[in-house]
Amino acid sequence: MESGTPFFAGLDLGGTFLKYAVGDAQGRIIYKNKKPSRANESQQDVFNVIFDAITDLQEQAVNNSGTLKAVSVGSPGAIDFEHGRLIGATPNISNWENADIRGKIQSRFGLPVWADNDANIMVFAESRQGAAKGCQNVIGATLGTGIGGGILIDGELYRGTCYAGAEIGHMMIVHNGLACNCGGYGCFEQYASAPAMVRHYINLLTEAKKPIPEAVSTVMIFHRAEAGEPEADQAIDITLDYLGTGFAGLVNIFNPEMIVIGGGVADAGDAFIARIKQAIEKKAMKPALQGLKVVRAVLGNDAGFVGCVSLAAEMYLKQN
Numbered sequence: 001m002e003s004g005t006p007f008f009a010g011l012d013l014g015g016t017f018l019k020y021a022v023g024d025a026q027g028r029i030i031y032k033n034k035k036p037s038r039a040n041e042s043q044q045d046v047f048n049v050i051f052d053a054i055t056d057l058q059e060q061a062v063n064n065s066g067t068l069k070a071v072s073v074g075s076p077g078a079i080d081f082e083h084g085r086l087i088g089a090t091p092n093i094s095n096w097e098n099a100d101i102r103g104k105i106q107s108r109f110g111l112p113v114w115a116d117n118d119a120n121i122m123v124f125a126e127s128r129q130g131a132a133k134g135c136q137n138v139i140g141a142t143l144g145t146g147i148g149g150g151i152l153i154d155g156e157l158y159r160g161t162c163y164a165g166a167e168i169g170h171m172m173i174v175h176n177g178l179a180c181n182c183g184g185y186g187c188f189e190q191y192a193s194a195p196a197m198v199r200h201y202i203n204l205l206t207e208a209k210k211p212i213p214e215a216v217s218t219v220m221i222f223h224r225a226e227a228g229e230p231e232a233d234q235a236i237d238i239t240l241d242y243l244g245t246g247f248a249g250l251v252n253i254f255n256p257e258m259i260v261i262g263g264g265v266a267d268a269g270d271a272f273i274a275r276i277k278q279a280i281e282k283k284a285m286k287p288a289l290q291g292l293k294v295v296r297a298v299l300g301n302d303a304g305f306v307g308c309v310s311l312a313a314e315m316y317l318k319q320n
């Protein structure tokens, strides 16, 4: 029987786990779980993991005196939001090329389905349930192995003409600079991501003829900077300078009220986030800086399923 509280499923598909949750129309999560995503197996195997998760969530909805009304999936790769399917392939999930996320789930469960890129979902989650709640114009960035991004304009995600937009990590900030795996040169993420900070540090140690540790990480660089090592401190400064350049460009174009920063590098803490803001203030145009907030993302690893639950609820309620 279709009755009781309407509930919404959010699934965050990653290279290791499928994290999933069910929540109400306000996006409050009532249950969450995760399963290995079987990302190196066949496309059908990955869909089977998704189907099992949705069955689990349907049962949870019934146990909470409600019904599952809609599903939303966050996935790596470029996603045709209108049709709910992958455009091409993604390196994170081996056989996910052109996966028809909406079609497969809809024909199995008869529920409305939406799918979006995981970086878009992160900024959407922060704008609905996290650090940017209530904000209309937001740039979201995840600083990690690369720089992922999402752009919220007037409260809605900006996806671009072919759903390939908002790739802030591939904004070119150095003319004919370092080659990037996207095919371009001088991309933001080649200079300001975690591996970039590590590279800056190793270059500085090499110049100073100091020994290079076996496994350099950003955590190590932050620790060594705190302990007073000048090269570590300088590597952070160089990275911050590039972050300032990239974000200042975005501030000048979009004039956001908030930049939300997540990912491993953001875990360095609030002091680091404050220094990113200072680096932006050095370079951006003054009118666009008025009231700008630069904050840490608060949803962390939950952002994917939290954003998907909110997206499913919003899209469903718009149509019903």
Ligand SMILES: [Zn+2]
Binding pocket: 169, 170, 180, 181, 182, 183, 184, 185, 187
């Ligand atoms: Zn690139």
